[in-house]
Amino acid sequence: MLFPRATIIGIGLIGGSFALATKRAGLVGEVIGVARSESTRSLALQRGAADRVTADVAEAVRGADLVYLATPISAILSLLPQIGPHLAPATLVTDAGSTKVEIVTAARALPSSVFFLGGHPMAGSEQAGIVAARADLFEGSTYLLTPTTDTPEEAVLRLAELAREIGARPVLVDPETHDRLVAVTSHLPHLLAWALCAAAAETNSLDRLSSFTAGAWRDTTRIADSPEEVWADIFLTNREHLMATALRFSERWGDLLRLVALGDREGLIAFLRDSREAHRRIGEA
């Protein structure tokens, strides 16, 4: 057993799945689940994602060997200074936030006696909440870990092992590179899906649109169902990289529309072919 007592703050899709996965793998002993909502707390107990639940963060982290922060990013940022005084020495603190620079910076406020290592499981879905939690959520996915020069080697080894034990593939990356690359692969597609649905909403005869949808619509807009408060935090804590990649997108979008408007068939085919090649070169994890 890696962690006799684990405290999970924010026991929704990611936190709940992390609890189910680590319990199933025998990696944690007692799990304490923290949620503000009474219904989330009782559902976490019912689903076996927590052995004990509370709304009291300070009480929950006391004596924990592992603290897992799985709330929206703005809550992670305010929890970090709040939990510090209540942590026992050598507690391993990690999080599941989708951006890392701001979180890793805020974690510098933790006492030097505890270990912090930022994490980002590349798993999940447009669904949210403990009802959607699954013990196999992380299987086959990448688990990004973002050590800095200050991170003790032991924290990295233990979390990488934990990620492997729940079926994920740990990948180490510095927080800055993390934020720059997920802006491209995750944040930009989410922004596009929301702008696409906003544009579609202006269609005349909107009520007929469903008869005209197929795989392309379904797959591109699935993520527009994601929880907006979680994503507003993600976008705003990765503003610089997101704007940079969004503006690169806007340029290529302009190029592509010009080719369509001009009816330049050869130019259009060349654009689509180059883009398809890039897609293949990028590949999949």
Add this chain to the structure above:
Amino acid sequence: MLFPRATIIGIGLIGGSFALATKRAGLVGEVIGVARSESTRSLALQRGAADRVTADVAEAVRGADLVYLATPISAILSLLPQIGPHLAPATLVTDAGSTKVEIVTAARALPSSVFFLGGHPMAGSEQAGIVAARADLFEGSTYLLTPTTDTPEEAVLRLAELAREIGARPVLVDPETHDRLVAVTSHLPHLLAWALCAAAAETNSLDRLSSFTAGAWRDTTRIADSPEEVWADIFLTNREHLMATALRFSERWGDLLRLVALGDREGLIAFLRDSREAHRRIGEA
């Protein structure tokens, strides 16, 4: 049996699947497959998607009860005037092109003794070719049929029955409305996927990007693998509607980027929520 002899011109993903589906359902007798490539023709025979194959269009359509045009749109547009003189009276001609106004207009060149009805099966995938053909491709999907005021009722009834027999849900729509609405639900998402991959191609450390991809990237960019010549035809034969919806997208995209750039959390949440609501209202077929 609805059609004793069916000729399928362009026996790739859609044409091949149509052959397999209609043969399995006992709707067609002899199927004649037309393809320019020798390897496609022999694979169509091997896979049982055709009883006879040829590269000679005129010979293939002679004596056919049903002619199914499943090539890229530019080839459909040049085939229509070409096959006319070789068709027997009362032959039903239809097509599987993803845009309809230009095709329906070109079909006016057919002899008045034959029946034409445009079609658009909302099935398929980013894959192409007879190797990807499946008898169940149309099951559960929408099959759009685009009659005009000139279309004989009998053509509509027979094709709607055929669509139902292969497991699809026939929906009637005029060609203009068809092109306007698929511009939103299908052509726009495809354009976005290609522009997204083109933007991603400019990322520094492109070779590392695959470790940072998850469901959002996979689902949004899947369609960027679609065949570019087919899609250049689609975009260019639906230029007016596509540009209109693309420019509506560009406006909403600009709004969204402004909210991110300004760090307007409340405005951003409101945008995402409204867009998500639109997504749910549109729903799925």
